[in-house]
Amino acid sequence: xxxxxxxxxxxxxxxxxxxxxxxxxxxxxxxxxxxxxxxxxxxxxxxxxxxxxxxxxxxxxxxxxxxxxxxxxxxxxxxxxxxxxxxxxxxxxxxxxxxxxxxxxxxxxxxxxxxxxxxxxxxxxxxxxxxxxxxxxxxxxxxxxxxxxxxxxxxxxxxxxxxxxxxxxxxxxxxxxxxxxxxxxxxxxxxxxxxxxxxxxxxxxxxxxxxxxxxxxxxxxxxxxxxxxxxxxxxxxxxxxxxxxxxxxxxxxxxxxxxxxxxxxxxxxxxxxxxxxxxxxxxxxxxxxxxxxxxxxxxxxxxxxxxxxxxxxxxxxxxxxxxxxxxxxxxxxxxxxxxxxxxxxxxxxxxxxxxxxxxxxxxxxxxxxxxxxxxxxxxxxxxxxxxxxxxxxxxxxxxxxxxxxxxxxxxxxxxxxxxxxxxxxxxxxxxxxxxxxxxxxxxxxxxxxxxxxxxxxxxxxxxxxxxxxxxxxxxxxxxxxxxxxxxxxxxxxxxxxxxxxxxxxxxxxxxxxxxxxxxxxxxxxxxxxxxxxxxxxxxxxxxxxxxxxxxxxxxxxxxxxxxxxxxxxxxxxxxxxxxxxxxxxxxxxxxxxxxxxxxxxxxxxxxxxxxxxxxxxxxxxxxxxxxxxxxxxxxxxxxxxxxxxxxxxxxxxxxxxxxxxxxxxxxxxxxxxxxxxxxxxxxxxxxxxxxxxxxxxxxxxxxxxxxxxxxxxxxxxxxxxxxxxxxxxxxxxxxxxxxxxxxxxxxxxxxxxxxxxxxxxxxxxxxxxxxxxxxxxxxxxxxxxxxxxxxxxxxxxxxxxxxxxxxxxxxxxxxxxxxxxxxxxxxxxxxxxxxxxxxxxxxxxxxxxxxxxxxxxxxxxxxxxxxxxxxxxxxxxxxxxxxxxxxxxxxxxxxxxxxxxxxxxxxxxxxxxxx
DNA sequence: TCTGTGCATGGAGTG
DNA sequence: ACTCCATGCACAGAT
Numbered sequence: 001x002x003x004x005x006x007x008x009x010x011x012x013x014x015x016x017x018x019x020x021x022x023x024x025x026x027x028x029x030x031x032x033x034x035x036x037x038x039x040x041x042x043x044x045x046x047x048x049x050x051x052x053x054x055x056x057x058x059x060x061x062x063x064x065x066x067x068x069x070x071x072x073x074x075x076x077x078x079x080x081x082x083x084x085x086x087x088x089x090x091x092x093x094x095x096x097x098x099x100x101x102x103x104x105x106x107x108x109x110x111x112x113x114x115x116x117x118x119x120x121x122x123x124x125x126x127x128x129x130x131x132x133x134x135x136x137x138x139x140x141x142x143x144x145x146x147x148x149x150x151x152x153x154x155x156x157x158x159x160x161x162x163x164x165x166x167x168x169x170x171x172x173x174x175x176x177x178x179x180x181x182x183x184x185x186x187x188x189x190x191x192x193x194x195x196x197x198x199x200x201x202x203x204x205x206x207x208x209x210x211x212x213x214x215x216x217x218x219x220x221x222x223x224x225x226x227x228x229x230x231x232x233x234x235x236x237x238x239x240x241x242x243x244x245x246x247x248x249x250x251x252x253x254x255x256x257x258x259x260x261x262x263x264x265x266x267x268x269x270x271x272x273x274x275x276x277x278x279x280x281x282x283x284x285x286x287x288x289x290x291x292x293x294x295x296x297x298x299x300x301x302x303x304x305x306x307x308x309x310x311x312x313x314x315x316x317x318x319x320x321x322x323x324x325x326x327x328x329x330x331x332x333x334x335x336x337x338x339x340x341x342x343x344x345x346x347x348x349x350x351x352x353x354x355x356x357x358x359x360x361x362x363x364x365x366x367x368x369x370x371x372x373x374x375x376x377x378x379x380x381x382x383x384x385x386x387x388x389x390x391x392x393x394x395x396x397x398x399x400x401x402x403x404x405x406x407x408x409x410x411x412x413x414x415x416x417x418x419x420x421x422x423x424x425x426x427x428x429x430x431x432x433x434x435x436x437x438x439x440x441x442x443x444x445x446x447x448x449x450x451x452x453x454x455x456x457x458x459x460x461x462x463x464x465x466x467x468x469x470x471x472x473x474x475x476x477x478x479x480x481x482x483x484x485x486x487x488x489x490x491x492x493x494x495x496x497x498x499x500x501x502x503x504x505x506x507x508x509x510x511x512x513x514x515x516x517x518x519x520x521x522x523x524x525x526x527x528x529x530x531x532x533x534x535x536x537x538x539x540x541x542x543x544x545x546x547x548x549x550x551x552x553x554x555x556x557x558x559x560x561x562x563x564x565x566x567x568x569x570x571x572x573x574x575x576x577x578x579x580x581x582x583x584x585x586x587x588x589x590x591x592x593x594x595x596x597x598x599x600x601x602x603x604x605x606x607x608x609x610x611x612x613x614x615x616x617x618x619x620x621x622x623x624x625x626x627x628x629x630x631x632x633x634x635x636x637x638x639x640x641x642x643x644x645x646x647x648x649x650x651x652x653x654x655x656x657x658x659x660x661x662x663x664x665x666x667x668x669x670x671x672x673x674x675x676x677x678x679x680x681x682x683x684x685x686x687x688x689x690x691x692x693x694x695x696x697x698x699x700x701x702x703x704x705x706x707x708x709x710x711x712x713x714x715x716x717x718x719x720x721x722x723x724x725x726x727x728x729x730x731x732x733x734x735x736x737x738x739x740x741x742x743x744x745x746x747x748x749x750x751x752x753x754x755x756x757x758x759x760x761x762x763x764x765x766x767x768x769x770x771x772x773x774x775x776x777x778x779x780x781x782x783x784x785x786x787x788x789x790x791x792x793x794x795x796x797x798x799x800x801x802x803x804x805x806x807x808x809x810x811x812x813x814x815x816x817x818x819x820x821x822x823x824x825x826x827x828x829x830x831x832x833x834x835x836x837x838x839x840x841x842x843x844x845x846x847x848x849x850x851x852x853x854x855x856x857x858x859x860x861x862x863x864x865x866x867x868x869x870x871x872x873x874x875x876x877x878x879x880x881x882x883x884x885x886x887x888x889x890x891x892x893x894x895x896x897x898x899x900x901x902x903x904x905x906x907x908x909x910x911x912x913x914x915x
Numbered sequence: 916t917c918t919g920t921g922c923a924t925g926g927a928g929t930g
Numbered sequence: 931a932c933t934c935c936a937t938g939c940a941c942a943g944a945t
Binding site for chain 2: 313314315334356357358359363367
């Protein structure tokens with residue numbers, strides 16, 4: 001693979017660090033590839049003039065209505081451009097006698113784009129030119145939402161010149177490009193990027209890019225539009241909401257305006273050095289709301305995700321140095337300057353913009369932001385969040401022509417607040433200055449207001465998720481997607497947007513770098529606990545269409561004419577008879593229903609959708625599986641048992657505002673999976689650990705804060721016998737004992753597995769979800785056979801630890817003693833024979849023994865169980881709790897460690913703002 | 916004793 | 931190795 005560098009100069013990724021994860025075959029034959037680091041397209045020439053418009057990338061055949069997707073390599077051979085401006089599938093085109101514009105295209109290969117390739121605008125085809133084989137890289141059908149390189153111009157040109165040829169048009173565009181290139185340096189090319197980017201990104205749905213706030217287009221822009229757009233293609237490649245082009249009216253407007261896309265800052269010193277994570281993500285709608293009815297335009301400058309300390313009671317908002325120096329007034333004294341503030345209600349605030357000397361550098365802060373932030377968060381539910389507030393962000397923008405600074409807050413639960421904000425409440429009058437950064441900073445007005453949601457999605461920066469988001473939104477089958485604007489908002493906010501905003505590593509710094517201090521187990525955060533792999537598991541290829549397999553530079557692309565469908569999570573089971581089943585959990589009653597294996601499930605599925613088993617098409621119908629089978633299946637596949645599901649649903653219901661209810665969608669599937677799947681089987685707990693300042697600790701304080709090892713200055717010596725140090729030592733000892741215990745458990749599990757391999761015949765095995773196996777039998781259900789096998793083996797192994805765990809599982813149903821430190825052990829058990837362990841656990845032992853003529857062992861087994869079973873009493877012992885724990889503190893600690901919940905603070909330790 | 920202020924510290928990211 | 935920045939922490943002033 002030739003050396004490539006991300007076109008996004010703020011990213012700078014190059015060559016081998018970039019994976020060719022996604023790409024689009026362009027009508028011109030060029031190929032666009034996303035930078036794996038920043039999500040930008042780093043190499044391509046021109047966009048497909050057919051699809052890469054401002055819409056979702058999906059077009060319908062003008063003749064038959066068939067959905068076609070831009071960038072679909074396979075579909076390139078399936079589509080025809082219509083002179084009327086639309087596209088047609090080839091079948092229809094042939095039927096209608098249309099000659100293919102692309103039919104004369106000549107291939108020019110793939111991946112050979114160069115800087116001058118833009119001028120090579122001869123229509124080409126990549127079909128059949130993509131030879132080679134190698135790594136299996138399955139690429140989802142991507143939605144390229146780029147507005148593209150001169151796309152708008154192209155489209156406009158096309159519309160204006162219905163009789164013109166694209167070839168001519170592209171040649172003209174190329175000529176403009178070449179001229180611009182020759183007259184401008186690279187820097188010049190990039191300079192106007194931001195503004196133009198704004199003008200495009202914020203462009204009105206109607207296509208008048210000048211008509212919306214934030215549309216900062218001037219003569220300079222228009223003169224260099226082609227260059228600019230080339231430079232900004234990276235941003236335009238970000239996915240956009242579904243089918244906006246197909247929508248009309250206010251909804252469409254809202255849809256576009258609420259796209260939360262990170263935009264390179266419009267201007268300011270050092271803007272080119274601004275890291276993408278500080279790129280503002282304010283939506284067009286929010287900008288418009290801020291600007292109100294005036295002619296003011298809002299120029300997003302930068303954004304910062306609030307840290308705990310930012311939103312804490314100290315009231316100091318740490319400003320990124322580059323941002324502060326780029327967009328805030330220059331200050332030479334640490335005291336800085338006061339900035340006058342206004343909120344959406346017209347209330348004025350004063351922030352002190354200042355800095356601290358720090359390591360031969362500066363640390364810029366805005367002081368006194370607490371009242372402002374608090375005033376913005378005085379809503380139900382926000383109080384508890386205050387102090388964490390890490391899902392909130394503050395965006396700094398500038399209102400033109402007043403040239404006032406605007407500061408907007410975003411917080412996950414407050415999107416409605418902004419919606420309710422009356423734009424008229426925002427003062428439009430203000431300070432006028434020809435030089436924004438040259439002397440009126442003491443009068444800068446900062447208008448703070450809410451805007452939508454920034455629901456940071458951990459680990460979602462993977463470009464795949466962009467594709468996922470795209471496909472979610474694009475899925476024809478996901479009709480509900482467009483049903484509700486709110487849902488669209490939520491999806492965009494909670495799922496789509498973050499994924500397209502910041503590279504994963506960047507965002508993780510904002511979110512996770514101090515994660516040890518910020519335990520995001522709040523409900524909001526639970527939604528984040530969906531890995532990409534899990535999400536991908538729920539993607540279903542469109543069954544109706546066979547994919548076209550194309551190999552591009554040793555990567556295999558599997559292209560579908562239809563987008564992947566985001567389906568409900570289900571369980572696939574292969575019976576011993578060879579039959580395959582699909583089990584799905586009803587979203588209403590949570591009962592498992594059996595479906596044919598080839599059924600594609602919608603994001604939401606209830607019993608009434610069960611058209612394959614009319615006897616169980618109602619939630620009132622009993623479960624088909626026996627309790628033991630059901631339990632096994634639930635546990636094995638991490639499907640949340642009913643009671644836990646209900647509990648979480650209640651939590652969701654209580655935490656979500658009524659107006660946020662929406663129709664089921666793929667997003668629901670994601671969020672449900674995130675909330676239910678990831679921690680299925682675990683106690684339905686949600687711990688909240690804020691970094692709110694801890695009250696002064698008294699001698700002997702054993703709270704979770706005080707028992708942390710002393711850090712930094714080594715106040716405690718190794719020989720120190722203070723309460724804190726003793727507690728730390730005690731905890732360490734406990735952890736070591738547990739570690740040893742886990743090791744022994746692993747060894748026992750490995751031995752158990754080895755025994756099973758010897759004991760079980762492969763011909764008797766059947767697969768369950770390709771991972772777990774159970775043994776078939778002529779007289780017993782396979783699951784029960786499995787249980788019996790394990791039981792026998794278990795009785796042979798005499799493993800007390802495993803027996804204990806089994807017994808706990810049997811009697812407890814769910815391991816309430818889960819602990820992060822024990823994940824390894826649990827995982828090891830899961831890997832080894834969890835199926836068997838669970839099954840044997842779920843099978844009444846007496847029943848089994850009687851069935852197998854082993855009644856004589858009942859008494860013995862009972863005695864054995866009694867020796868290590870009592871779930872509550874023996875847990876601590878089984879975990880190796882030392883017996884020297886005698887103090888109240890130690891007991892408390894034991895409780896805390898044995899349960900997932902953090903130690904409840906003493907009443908006097910509860911921070912005042914949490915009380 | 917509490918709170919605010921200014922600086923220090925160290926983890927994480929970057930070159 | 932360096933920079934950034936989130937947060938800790940000591941101290942001074944306020945209550």
